[in-house]
Amino acid sequence: MTVVAVLGAGKIGELVLSGLLRAGWPASKLLVTTRRAARGDELRERYGVRVVDNAAAVAEADVLAIAVKPQDAGTLLAEIGAKIPADKLIISLCAGLPTGFFAARLPEGTPVVRVMTNTPALVDQAMTAISAGPHATGEHLAVAEEMFKPLGATIRVPESQQDAVTALSGSGPAYFYLLVEAMIDAGILLGLPRQVAHELIVQTAIGSAVMLRDSGEHPVKLREAVTSPAGTTISAIRELENHGVRAALLAALEAARDRAREIAAQST
Structure with missing residues (x-):
């Protein structure tokens, strides 16, 4: 071997x-x-x-x-x-x-x-x-x-x-941990004990990831399946969009890619 x-x-x-x-x-x-x-x-x-x-x-x-x-x-x-x-x-x-x-x-x-x-x-x-x-x-x-x-x-x-891979998946776990951390804090704000909020969010994250991997469906379709007209989910998504979460993610990944390029430039 x-x-x-x-x-x-x-x-x-x-x-x-x-x-x-x-x-x-x-x-x-x-x-x-x-x-x-x-x-x-x-x-x-x-x-x-x-x-x-x-x-x-x-x-x-x-x-x-x-x-x-x-x-x-x-x-x-x-x-x-x-x-x-x-x-x-x-x-x-x-x-x-x-x-x-x-x-x-x-x-x-x-x-x-x-x-x-x-x-x-x-x-x-x-x-x-x-x-x-x-x-x-x-x-x-x-x-x-x-x-x-x-x-x-x-x-x-x-x-x-x-460099794009580094930004997306190399650093990617940190983004998910940050999101889970924020959602747990939101659960506490809404009145849940920390451990309950933690269990709810972690299992939701696992289940969502498995569905993305195994269903073969585009994430848009999976999101739409949860998003009922005039329901709770669309109200939450509207707030996420109002606060520029999608744009922030795009900017964050570009920053990570650019930093990878800087590291290469500094090392040569």
Whole structure:
């Protein structure tokens, strides 16, 4: 089985590590690198994986999953880039960084795949977008899919769409959590105990998401099915529209996309 090294086991790196283990990937085939010894000890105890330095990861792994913060990627590649054999597969989990950033710092011909996943990987419900970079083939994309399918759903997209993916699904869970938080507060305002409001909204969110996924219906049709003439729902939707909720979402996602582009520009 392919040996995978996760370089930088922060939040996203640990998501990948734990997901692979839940999917049955042997701990003996997983390596991890960390900046802090205490963090390495924590991961070793929690998952039974081997914690190594960057040089050992490069020497032993077939796939290097780079999960450091985008601003730290240049420093990491300055340390190990020239030592990476061109037949290693590089998977970048660094938000905002194009594959060209890695190609410029790696030996000629090194395949790079760009991946954007999200935190629902913790419950095996991630949405992961995968893009081929320089020298990456369909076989390389298939390896990435094998790694990330156990974490949820995967989709292949052109790399030119990755900043939009980052804005939409990479950051997307935070938008839903904010909406749920606001609806729980509204429930309290309307006189419900917090726990009751929480249970009502969370299950409503789950049920709505499953209907969207499984019914095949457009969200407009599903919304219309709840919206009776002169009823409570249309009154609420009118207020949402009056307060510009739709426009605010459009502006928010554009801001997230633009920030992803800024990160790339600052890193080059």
